[in-house]
Amino acid sequence: MSVLTEHAVVQDIIVLAKPALFNIYFALASIPIGFPLAMLLALGKNSRSAFIAYPARLYIYAFRGSPLFIQFFMVYSIMLAFNISHWKPMGIDHVVLHPLFLGPLVLILNTAAYAAEIFAGAMKAVPKSQIEAAHAVGMSRWQTFRSVIWPNTLRLAWPAYTNEMVFLFHATAIVYFTLPVINEQKDLMNKAGELFERDYNVFLHFSVAGLYFLVISIAIFALCGVVQRRLNRHLALASNDGANAIKPIKFNPGYLR
Amino acid sequence: MIEATSSLVLQWFGEDAAFWFDYLTNGKHMAWYASVRFTLFAAVFGAICAVVFGLLGAAARRSGFVPLALIGRVYITMIRGIPDVLFFLFFPLAFEQAVEFFMARQHCPEALATVTGWPPCDAAQWFLTTTDYLLLASVSLGIVYGSFAANVIHGAMDAVPESQLEAARAYGFSERAVFWRFRVRQMWVYALPGLSNVWMLLLKATSFLSLLQIADIVLWAERLGAPNYIARVGLVHPDWRWKYYLVLFLFFILMTYLSEQLFNRLQARASRGMALNN
Numbered sequence: 226m227s228v229l230t231e232h233a234v235v236q237d238i239i240v241l242a243k244p245a246l247f248n249i250y251f252a253l254a255s256i257p258i259g260f261p262l263a264m265l266l267a268l269g270k271n272s273r274s275a276f277i278a279y280p281a282r283l284y285i286y287a288f289r290g291s292p293l294f295i296q297f298f299m300v301y302s303i304m305l306a307f308n309i310s311h312w313k314p315m316g317i318d319h320v321v322l323h324p325l326f327l328g329p330l331v332l333i334l335n336t337a338a339y340a341a342e343i344f345a346g347a348m349k350a351v352p353k354s355q356i357e358a359a360h361a362v363g364m365s366r367w368q369t370f371r372s373v374i375w376p377n378t379l380r381l382a383w384p385a386y387t388n389e390m391v392f393l394f395h396a397t398a399i400v401y402f403t404l405p406v407i408n409e410q411k412d413l414m415n416k417a418g419e420l421f422e423r424d425y426n427v428f429l430h431f432s433v434a435g436l437y438f439l440v441i442s443i444a445i446f447a448l449c450g451v452v453q454r455r456l457n458r459h460l461a462l463a464s465n466d467g468a469n470a471i472k473p474i475k476f477n478p479g480y481l482r
Numbered sequence: 483m484i485e486a487t488s489s490l491v492l493q494w495f496g497e498d499a500a501f502w503f504d505y506l507t508n509g510k511h512m513a514w515y516a517s518v519r520f521t522l523f524a525a526v527f528g529a530i531c532a533v534v535f536g537l538l539g540a541a542a543r544r545s546g547f548v549p550l551a552l553i554g555r556v557y558i559t560m561i562r563g564i565p566d567v568l569f570f571l572f573f574p575l576a577f578e579q580a581v582e583f584f585m586a587r588q589h590c591p592e593a594l595a596t597v598t599g600w601p602p603c604d605a606a607q608w609f610l611t612t613t614d615y616l617l618l619a620s621v622s623l624g625i626v627y628g629s630f631a632a633n634v635i636h637g638a639m640d641a642v643p644e645s646q647l648e649a650a651r652a653y654g655f656s657e658r659a660v661f662w663r664f665r666v667r668q669m670w671v672y673a674l675p676g677l678s679n680v681w682m683l684l685l686k687a688t689s690f691l692s693l694l695q696i697a698d699i700v701l702w703a704e705r706l707g708a709p710n711y712i713a714r715v716g717l718v719h720p721d722w723r724w725k726y727y728l729v730l731f732l733f734f735i736l737m738t739y740l741s742e743q744l745f746n747r748l749q750a751r752a753s754r755g756m757a758l759n760n
Contacts, residue, residue: 290735302707414567
């Protein structure tokens with residue numbers, strides 16, 4: 226047993242386990258808030274009113290068109306600029322300027338834009354005939370959205386959104402390149418860099434950090450695959466009866482991210 | 483020339499404008515503007531590397547030789563599991579150490595055998611210049627985004643109409659000639675939208691250059707925006723970093739917009755006479 230734990234790779238895996246939790250935290254804190262925000266932005270982008278559509282488009286374009294690295298620096302420095310005038314008097318400066326708050330904040334702003342682009346595209350791909358059918362049976366606008374547009378959007382966008390979630394998880398790697406590191410609150414890249422500076426073994430430490438990212442990415446893909454099957458469970462049944470199989474509607478965005 | 487323009491600004495727009503003009507054209511700001519060359523070089527050279535690696539990766543993926551196809555498959559899927567910034571930092575460091583390993587083998591093989599720290603001896607230390615780091619960073623970007631490009635190119639190769647390739651075979655072209663002269667020649671127009679997306683990602687990733695100690699636009703923005711105190715003058719300006727980062731934010735959006743326009747033109751030009759939407 227001790228032979229195993231003394232092995233350099235195993236030791237690295239043990240040392241990097243806690244830092245991995247920080248990456249997981251950043252992703253888990255961002256996705257549940259980023260998701261509804263992205264849906265709202267997607268609705269805004271496809272809105273018929275120019276007053277709603279234009280700002281939503283602008284926001285999505287700006288946050289998709291600029292590096293997350295810069296967004297981190299920008300939001301952090303803006304928050305710092307408000308510190309003396311706002312956060313300090315309100316007594317919330319130690320919360321608002323904390324990386325565990327700022328990290329998810331910027332990631333939410335970023336992922337909302339990317340996911341909104343996906344959802345807006347998927348929303349447009351929902352077959353018109355289904356919406357017309359909903360109107361024909363007398364559904365209200367809200368009912369149509371609730372029971373026709375939204376489930377279909379989610380179903381169509383899910384593979385692309387899975388990718389987005391994995392990319393978001395990867396993006397957590399740059400949080401601590403831009404925000405202050407407090408004591409032992411270090412993420413994978415940070416800790417791997419620290420270990421590297423100790424013995425200059427770039428292959429070992431970065432590979433183990435990469436392994437953590439790889440394993441968690443695969444876990445996200447697997448988990449999302451289960452959700453995907455659940456979302457499409459009625460289609461799987463329908464496609465069993467050969468000639469009458471329903472042709473699945475598809476949404477293939479021409480971009481990776 | 484800056485002095486002449488400065489006096490013109492003073493004449494036409496008054497003292498305030500002249501002050502701001504002088505401020506925005508002082509030595510540090512000129513260095514900031516000049517450092518855009520690093521970003522642009524890394525983007526362009528990185529993109530060239532990415533297309534080359536992408537082409538090789540896609541070719542390997544389609545190879546009939548199983549180990550090569552496996553390498554291609556791993557290369558294409560690796561980026562799905564590992565963050566780009568990890569590769570971006572890993573490759574230059576690993577390359578540097580590999581070079582130093584060979585230097586140590588030449589200069590001090592005895593120190594290499596009992597190695598405790600790195601580099602094993604002073605003679606085996608490779609001091610990288612900014613240019614070296616820039617080249618390494620570009621190749622690094624090329625490897626990471628070559629993986630994306632390989633995925634795009636692999637898909638585009640499938641989109642080439644099979645009948646064209648059959649026609650080529652019927653004329654007696656070898657399999658290799660069919661691949662390079664027909665499949666690769668014809669796939670660009672299908673790959674262009676995907677490659678445009680890869681270019682945007684790569685352009686955004688050039689903001690990481692400062693992580694390799696290259697004095698690029700991000701590092702200069704940090705330096706220029708930090709609270710500026712000169713004993714003789716007092717506080718020149720408080721913390722203005724957010725203003726400089728805001729400029730960078732807008733700069734990258736502008737670059738994205740310009741690239742988008744360029745790729746739209748390119749797509750229109752490349753698809754002349756092609757029936758793409760059938």
